[in-house]
Amino acid sequence: MAFWKPGTVGPGSEVERSVTETAQDLITSYNAATASRSLEHQRTTLPAYQKRKVILHRLNHSRVLILVGHTGSGKSTQIPQYLDEAGWATGPWMIACTQPRRIAVTSVAQRVAQEMRVQVGAQVGYSIRFDRRILEGKTRIKFLTDGMLLQEAISDPLLSRYSVIMVDEAHERSVNTDLLLGLLKRILRKRPTDLRIIVSSATLQSETIKSFFADTLSDGAGNDTLETDPVSLLSLEGRSFPVEIHHLSQPTDDYMERAFQTVCDIHQKEPPGDVLIFLTGKEEVNRLVGQIKDYGSRLLHGKMQLNAFPLYAGLPLVEQMDIFSPGQAGTRRVIVSTNISEASVTVDGISYVIDCGFVKIRTYNPDMETHQLVTTPISQASATQRAGRAGRTAPGKVYRLYTKASYESLSPHMVPEIQRSDLSPIILQLKAMGVENIMDFSFLSPPPIPLVSQALETLNALGVLDDQGGLTPIGEKMVGMPLEPRLAKMILVSGDLGCSQEMLSIAAMLSVTSIFIQPPGEKTEASEAKAQWAVQEGDHLTLLNVYNAYVERGKSSGKWCYRHYLNAKSLERASIIRSQYIALAKKVSLPLVSCQGRVEPILKAIASGYFDHAAQMQGDGSFKCLRNGLTLHLHPESVLFKQSPTWVVYHEVMETTRNFMRDVTAIEPTWLTEVAPHFFKKRQIQPRPRHEEE
DNA sequence: GAGCACTGC
Incomplete structure (x- = not known):
């Protein structure tokens, strides 16, 4: 793997126009077309x-x-x-x-x-x-x-x-x-x-x-x-149709199996009508789609046929659109979906809903400063919303893969997002709107105190809030920027370090998801393609490398992106976001300068934003978080995964099977005390002991 | 050697 240098590009040549239509546009025009009949009549009957x-x-x-x-x-x-x-x-x-x-x-x-x-x-x-x-x-x-x-x-x-x-x-x-x-x-x-x-x-x-x-x-x-x-x-009153609710008589410990059985039962016993199944994640969705397709392929000719479609947010556009094209006559469609169908995407013509009763939610742990993605039981409100998806155009049925008693024991509502989020960007936003003290703000559901105090501590450590909780000069500039505080911080210091152009690109790339695509069946090719972009400094510089190459290609090469397993849509969005950041940077008089290929200014800017997210490698290849002593691991998708960096900073920790650091850059430990002397003096670089491990 | 639900400025 090479070190980063400007203009490190992968191979490739031709320039193509990128696809500008999004799934959203297509869905919108689809809805508009179906809704154009006798507007006045429709209005007065609502x-x-x-x-x-x-x-x-x-x-x-x-x-x-x-x-x-x-x-x-x-x-x-x-x-x-x-x-x-x-x-x-x-x-x-x-x-x-x-x-x-x-x-x-x-x-x-x-x-x-x-x-x-x-x-x-x-x-x-x-x-x-x-x-x-x-x-x-x-x-x-x-x-x-x-x-x-x-x-x-x-x-x-x-x-x-x-x-x-x-x-x-x-x-x-x-x-x-x-x-x-x-x-x-x-x-x-x-x-x-x-x-x-x-x-x-x-x-x-x-x-x-x-x-x-x-x-x-x-x-x-x-x-x-x-x-x-x-x-x-x-x-x-709404104008929906009645939905018949079925619960299990005995609880199941394998809702995937029950979901499959239920689809088969519906297909054998129920009249024509499409099925929508709620599961928790992409992996489950693809597995069940496979099973149903397999079952469908064994059905006799002359009988009603069965086809299955996956639906989740990360699905490529073309496949998402399959669901909105009219189905074939004589075929029952089964849409296997994540929670995206509960409120964000509406699939019309569903007669049967199968609800597994769980959802994956992201929560923030203020003690560990980690994010978790946990599968939890849904709320009664969600169960009702999911059931309602069966009665939009005709009477329907819902099959809940849990008992009536389980339903009754569900909490009425989900914990609101504000009670399980990192509040540091939210506190800054409130400051921007003139709310001096977050404790004075009237919340519909007040966030728990540990979330508030951890966010205030972080903002203080970053030098955004002073010890009295007031905005510092750098905090004043940060307020109102649609950026996480750490990213805003590294952009603001990059003016003095002479690398703001580069940092704006990196921040824009971190603001979009799924830059690298991995089509099923092309895993090897995709990871080889990604390796061509990888640089030794880590994920942030790799993202910069990709962005610069994209700009050199003239920003509009759909085919080029596809060939390099890059998501053209995400890159296009990163470029738009970057121009917004530039406009905001100009407003606070940030000098727009490039370091012309020197890498150290960029790394120091990164360290200035993430110094409280520093970790040191241990003998067993794991890492220890400098701030709280937590054991961390490089995520296998990091370009540093096969390297052995001694010191790293990371964007965030996501707890799934282990504590994984996502978006990681290797640093020199001396930079930490250089960019944040106040922080390390106060803490004397002693990891805080954790009682759980003692 | 994992495998991330969803949304927004």
Whole structure:
């Protein structure tokens, strides 16, 4: 393996245009096409239409309206139109409607524009990262991700352009939705008369949200212009079909086997209709798809045939699209999916759902400072949501691979994301929005204290927060950047080290997933291809190497990427993200300089961001974390896996079968004390003893 | 020698 030098490129020549269509675009146009019939009729038959007057009336008397609306009620598309028709967007005012996901923002905006017979970007617009279709002064209804509205709050803390803000899908409890609700509660106190909030949520969460808002609004703070109930709750019926629920009579210890048996039973005994199966991960999905295909191939001709499709986020686009193309007549389709089908992707025409009852969730352990990916039982809310996938277009059936008693013992909801995340970026974001002390912020579900204190410690160690918890000069520059604090730190110091161009590329590459692709059956070729990019310094410089080669290719060689087992889509996204970082870097006057192939400045910049993620190799080939003494291992996907670096820094630790360091760079230990003397002086480079191992 | 659910700025 060679050392890094600029322009280290793998072999390859021709330049091809990259594919610009994404699966999301295709799904959006697919939905738009099926939805174009008799718009007016569809609008007036939606459950939301029956409640139009009530909704508008309530909004005149309550500052917060909580809508319990099930799928198919038409709330996301209709309510913004009712508000517009009722005059909530006259003069300078706008109506905002937030969604947790980009795809929902663009498809709902398209649908509403179509119903209003206007162009997207005119009276109806949307705003998501890297794509903004808003006409200032003309756009009245604006759809946006909740993350995007949070960004707007940095420059406009009172969100003063909006008369009504509707937060959709609040029951999903994403970090951004939770932050937004807390922020809106604060804004309501400062805008007592001219702001209305609509929160749409599923049943059980709605009471929590109601009391969350009620306790501020009933304390007499400027609520005299409105009558009686400052927080109002309204239920909208959905328009879905009944779903028959089956539980196991005895618990199973092998849901994979039961899932397979259930598919076979359905195929033999039930009338035509497609099947959706929920499993926990890619590996399980592929295994079951194989089994079902195998079974399907042995079916007699003349009988109904069976075909199986995998569905998970990392699936190549072409294969994901297979699911959305119409199936063959006389064939039952079985979609074997991860949790992506629970809320993110909707597959139409499902009559049977098989639910294994588990989900993989990512959690953060503040004591070890590690991330874990753990398989846990789902919540009752998730079980209901999964079941509902069978009743979207016709009555359906759900087969739960657990007992009725197990269902009843499930917790009503998942632990919200904010209670199991690394809070250090979140604290910075709150600072950007003017929340000085995180303990003063009103959280719908407050994060546990250990998470808060660990995040504050980390930010203090990074030199972002001073000992009083205030922003340092470097912290001021970091605030508002959509970057993890460690990455922001290494970018900011790279200006002085003379390698900001390189660090911006590395940070952009770390912000996207799956740069290297591994098609099934081409494992050897893929790892050989990756080895050609590998450099001895480690994964960060390898990523830089790939990015530079991609730029030299003119950024648009789909075929070239494919031949080198690189993900063209991810590289394209990295390049867009990099230009955003450059714009942000200019705002804080960061000098944009290149180190012209010198490697030491880059490595020192990396060390400055990750110094608290340093580890030393032990005699047995494992590593010991300098900060907390935890035993760590190089991930086999790291380019350093077969090397023997003595000292490394890492991006993060992911605990699966062991504690694996992901994205690792070899360093000189002397750099650590050089870039962070305060940190190592305080700790005297003594690993903190861990009681568990003693 | 592993094998990562999902989303967002």
